[in-house]
Amino acid sequence: MPEGLLAPPTRDRLHAAANAADxxxxxxxxxxxxxxxxxxxxxxxxxxxxxxxxxxxxxxxxPLASDAPKNEVxxxxxxxxxIALPLATAAREHPETLAQIARRIDIERLKFGxxxxxxxxxxxxxxxxxxxxxxxxxxxxxxxxxxxxFPRTLVFLEPGARATIIVEFRNRSGAFVAGTSELIVDERAxxxxxxxxxxxxxxxxxxxxxxxxGRDASIALASADFxxxxxxxxxxxxxxxxxxxxxxxxxxxxxxxGHLDVAATVRHAAANTFSQTxxxxxxxxxxxxxxxxxxxxxxxxxxxEASLRDDALILGPKAHIDSVPALEIACNDVKAYHGATIxxxxxxxxxxxxSRGLDETEARRTIALGFFEPVVDAFPxxxxxxxxxxxxxxxxx
Amino acid sequence: xxETMGLRVAGLRATVENTEILRGIDLVVEPxxxxxxxxxxxxxxxxxxxxxxxxxxxxxxxxxxxxxxxSLLDLSPEKRARAxxxxxxxxxxxxxxxxxxxxxxxxxxxxxxxxxxxAAFRAMLVEKMDILGMDPSFMxxxxxxxxxxxxxxxxxxxxxxxxxxxxxxxxxxxxxxxVDALRAVGDSIAALRASEEGRQAxxxxxxxxxxxxxxxxxxxxxxxxxxxxxxxxxxxxxxxxEREGYDGIRDEVGARA
Ligand SMILES: Nc1ncnc2c1ncn2[C@@H]1O[C@H](COP(=O)(O)OP(=O)(O)OP(=O)(O)O)[C@@H](O)[C@H]1O
Ligand SMILES: [Mg+2]
Numbered sequence: 001m002p003e004g005l006l007a008p009p010t011r012d013r014l015h016a017a018a019n020a021a022d023x024x025x026x027x028x029x030x031x032x033x034x035x036x037x038x039x040x041x042x043x044x045x046x047x048x049x050x051x052x053x054x055x056x057x058x059x060x061x062x063p064l065a066s067d068a069p070k071n072e073v074x075x076x077x078x079x080x081x082x083i084a085l086p087l088a089t090a091a092r093e094h095p096e097t098l099a100q101i102a103r104r105i106d107i108e109r110l111k112f113g114x115x116x117x118x119x120x121x122x123x124x125x126x127x128x129x130x131x132x133x134x135x136x137x138x139x140x141x142x143x144x145x146x147x148x149x150f151p152r153t154l155v156f157l158e159p160g161a162r163a164t165i166i167v168e169f170r171n172r173s174g175a176f177v178a179g180t181s182e183l184i185v186d187e188r189a190x191x192x193x194x195x196x197x198x199x200x201x202x203x204x205x206x207x208x209x210x211x212x213x214g215r216d217a218s219i220a221l222a223s224a225d226f227x228x229x230x231x232x233x234x235x236x237x238x239x240x241x242x243x244x245x246x247x248x249x250x251x252x253x254x255x256x257x258g259h260l261d262v263a264a265t266v267r268h269a270a271a272n273t274f275s276q277t278x279x280x281x282x283x284x285x286x287x288x289x290x291x292x293x294x295x296x297x298x299x300x301x302x303x304x305e306a307s308l309r310d311d312a313l314i315l316g317p318k319a320h321i322d323s324v325p326a327l328e329i330a331c332n333d334v335k336a337y338h339g340a341t342i343x344x345x346x347x348x349x350x351x352x353x354x355s356r357g358l359d360e361t362e363a364r365r366t367i368a369l370g371f372f373e374p375v376v377d378a379f380p381x382x383x384x385x386x387x388x389x390x391x392x393x394x395x396x397x
Numbered sequence: 398x399x400e401t402m403g404l405r406v407a408g409l410r411a412t413v414e415n416t417e418i419l420r421g422i423d424l425v426v427e428p429x430x431x432x433x434x435x436x437x438x439x440x441x442x443x444x445x446x447x448x449x450x451x452x453x454x455x456x457x458x459x460x461x462x463x464x465x466x467x468s469l470l471d472l473s474p475e476k477r478a479r480a481x482x483x484x485x486x487x488x489x490x491x492x493x494x495x496x497x498x499x500x501x502x503x504x505x506x507x508x509x510x511x512x513x514x515x516a517a518f519r520a521m522l523v524e525k526m527d528i529l530g531m532d533p534s535f536m537x538x539x540x541x542x543x544x545x546x547x548x549x550x551x552x553x554x555x556x557x558x559x560x561x562x563x564x565x566x567x568x569x570x571x572x573x574x575x576v577d578a579l580r581a582v583g584d585s586i587a588a589l590r591a592s593e594e595g596r597q598a599x600x601x602x603x604x605x606x607x608x609x610x611x612x613x614x615x616x617x618x619x620x621x622x623x624x625x626x627x628x629x630x631x632x633x634x635x636x637x638x639e640r641e642g643y644d645g646i647r648d649e650v651g652a653r654a
Binding site: 347348354362366367369 | 452
């Protein structure tokens with residue numbers, strides 16, 4: 001475990017790190033990049049119709065340096081032979097596992113990943129040994145009180161392992177949270193990984209996610225993002241070996257002056273890989289949702305199949321949804337599918353439901369809930385599905 | 398029977414996008430009676446149905462419409478449904494993600510609040526689907542989403558059976574149905590009329606074909622042309638239209654006018 005990776009940074013330390021030439025410190029590059037990011041991003045709040053901007057200048061770095069951080073990570077679910085630990089404990093007890101993940105997942109090549117890697121003092125490690133099936137979902141709950149926070153979630157499934165992980169955030173109002181998901185799913189393993197987050201006005205939530213899926217392994221990602229804050233997601237899944245599969249389902253529901261900006265990339269880097277992306281984005285009031293779905297099929301990925309489906313529902317007269325598909329296909333022998341719809345709730349649908357006794361509000365809610373239903377279905381537990389439905393209903397109220 | 402009972406339409410005029418389509422409709426469907434409404438394409442049958450159901454694109458400019466004494470025209474579409482009006486759509490909307498069973502339950506609750514315990518609701522649903530020859534798997538499917546034309550019409554009839562309205566307007570429910578489906582629709586209507594809830598149900602069946610009327614015998618047949626009801630008669634009127642088309646009637650009506 002490299003020295004200093006989890007040490008609390010300060011503004012001074014950041015500057016010092018940037019100026020230091022000691023490349024033996026693994027986190028050096030990350031900190032340099034974090035600093036670079038911090039220096040080159042002018043202040044400015046998220047504003048509709050403009051590309052998001054994050055005011056790092058306004059962030060208090062002191063909480064990061066405090067001895068008793070108020071941010072916590074908690075776990076629930078019975079683990080059996082799996083391990084789930086706070087990152088700080090894992091750094092002491094399982095440095096080899098962390099180093100292994102660090103060698104395989106290059107989180108710092110992504111801007112916010114570098115930021116998190118450089119500044120994180122909070123996080124979780126889940127490690128499932130080979131051929132072990134964690135029967136119960138593992139729930140990781142981050143309670144973010146001190147801002148900024150950079151929670152890193154590291155997951156390592158050894159060959160043939162199976163696990164379901166649910167990540168939840170309890171963020172205090174106005175918090176800046178830039179976390180990562182660093183996921184390794186080795187051959188024949190299966191990971192179901194679900195995240196939900198509500199980001200309220202004035203808050204910023206960034207996630208940088210990298211997943212690596214091995215031979216005949218599969219990953220099912222499900223995410224739901226709500227709120228009127230700024231939500232930034234940069235997700236990339238690599239199907240690195242033959243037979244690797246990934247399914248991702250996402251709910252985006254920004255409201256108020258909320259702004260959501262998501263880039264999801266799937267890399268098909270081996271033969272006979274499979275990916276399916278389903279996105280349901282709805283924006284209310286003056287909210288903006290921007291989704292970039294990127295499918296990359298490399299030349300040696302023959303026999304692969306990729307589908308990208310994104311549906312957008314405009315719920316407010318001033319809401320705005322941008323959906324940009326990008327398919328880079330460098331192999332002939334593949335199947336790739338892209339489908340997208342965008343629109344408001346159809347008057348004929350509303351009238352149909354009203355003619356069956358539902359009032360207009362109920363009719364709109366029913367249609368919007370239906371819009372999200374296939375993706376809600378992709379979440380792992382009944383309790384989670386119910387709470388999502390509840391949250392959608394509350395949001396649409 | 399009281400003078401106010403029935404689905405009573407008088408002098409009804411309606412426009413769509415500033416074009417007058419209904420030009421004075423007079424029609425009374427008494428409780429328990431079956432009326433058929435026929436007429437060439439574009440004569441205004443669906444416009445009448447949608448205007449009565451309260452479709453926002455249709456503007457009623459004159460006349461009245463009451464349901465057992467309640468004026469419909471001032472009511473929102475949902476209040477018309479709750480008052481006991483049902484429209485079987487010629488083109489039912491698809492609503493992805495909304496499961497048939499959940500929707501039917503919500504609709505039943507809205508139209509007849511608290512009237513059925515969940516178990517009784519389930520039992521009723523199974524029974525009605527059986528009459529309509531619908532596979533139980535339809536309960537878990539999304540509302541009209543990917544349904545064939547005939548399946549949509551059966552689902553409209555299932556909704557009617559579950560909601561047990563006082564008055565139902567069936568807009569070409571028979572179009573696109575195979576012979577078995579047609580018989581099933583007939584059976585479903587008969588079952589509704591034999592039930593406690595549906596005993597007094599009045600129906601306005603909009604159709605182009607007399608064949609549905611072999612399964613559901615109408616008490617009265619109306620012919621609509623150019624936004625008016627031009628002829629009213631008995632069952633034999635449907636057969637005459639089948640034989641002669643509308644030209645004879647058009648000439649006759651034209652001669653009278
Ligand atoms: N939304 C609309 N916009 C424009 N014109 C309309 C609209 N709805 C109906 N019309 C017109 O009103 C007239 C009557 O239409 P309507 O659908 O009521 O006829 P119909 O008797 O039901 O015909 P069909 O037997 O073909 O179903 C037609 O000329 C039609 O084009
Ligand atoms: Mg019609």
